[in-house]
Amino acid sequence: MALISLHNVSKTYPPARKGEPPVAALQEINLEIEAGEIFGIIGYSGAGKSTLVRLINALESSTSGTITVDGRQVSGVPERKLKSIRLGIGMIFQQFNLFNSKTVRNNIAYPLRVAGQSKAEIAARVDELLAFVGLTDKADSYPEQLSGGQKQRVGIARALAAAPKILLADEATSALDPETTHEVLALLRRANRELGITIVVITHEMDVIKNLATRVAVMDGGRIVEQGEVFEVFSNPRRDSSQKFVSTVVRGIPSPDELASLKARHEGRIVTLSFRDGDEAQAGVFLELAAAGVGFELIYGGINDISGRAFGHLTLALKGADQAIDDALASVGTGIKVTELS
């Protein structure tokens, strides 16, 4: 059974003002997150990501549907039973949410104190966590003396303190610069690999999903519009909203402005060929075009590497008789994806 499972989950909020319709924040969500994976949830602001997180960690209840976490039902359960479920879930946040009046050591110790551990147990565990996140020398510093990346490392240590099975990262790198983001992502990968913790990453940053997650769900308007292996969703997004996200980080797809400029500079019909690792037709494409008497010029392109697999997009300007181009594209299109850019 999946570690986190949502079945037909919906969440409706009452309207902000009388006479307005209720807010359907989540609609018919079906999601299974397996133990040990790093699962990404992506979507624009208002898509429902934070609501989904609040349902998973039992801070709010769903309007309908069932949610189970680590084999236990979360939906429709009395408050006193939710405490132990919440203890099994660590959280990190965009704004770190550290106690500014406590030292790094005491921030990390906080959940252990709440759980009633002894002083000696807490001291030993905090030392272990400080070493894990590389902040042993900052144990007695206060949050304001730390950089953003260091603050998030404290946040991660605190979230890991009670050895939860699940870590929810809600926009955890959105306030950080690219280099620091990289470091924090490396630490999360290490927590997943070395501690076996399941990580759910909520973000609007496609780059984070690309570099961290193994599977992803794309949310739009309270629904999951697409989900699958990151490589699959990135190399062949099936829905418009996923395509929009993916095109922001994938190399080789011209933006609308770039396409306009390409069209102004090149004659002929413009097509993008999308290749993926293992597409056998790749090598034959250019031979096929040449054999059909279609001239081509390479005008745009790029290769991406995700989860150790490659995919890419090459944009060509084609010259020749329309019929010859149509026939060649139909034939090429049986082996790889061809998109004509109009």
Ligand SMILES: Nc1ncnc2c1ncn2[C@@H]1O[C@H](COP(=O)(O)OP(=O)(O)OP(=O)(O)O)[C@@H](O)[C@H]1O
């Ligand atoms: N407590 C609430 N009461 C009423 N409406 C809410 C509440 N929380 C969220 N909403 C609405 O539910 C929808 C989804 O919001 P949610 O915060 O889950 O989206 P999000 O994808 O996390 O966005 P962001 O990235 O901006 O946090 C939005 O229309 C939001 O206005």
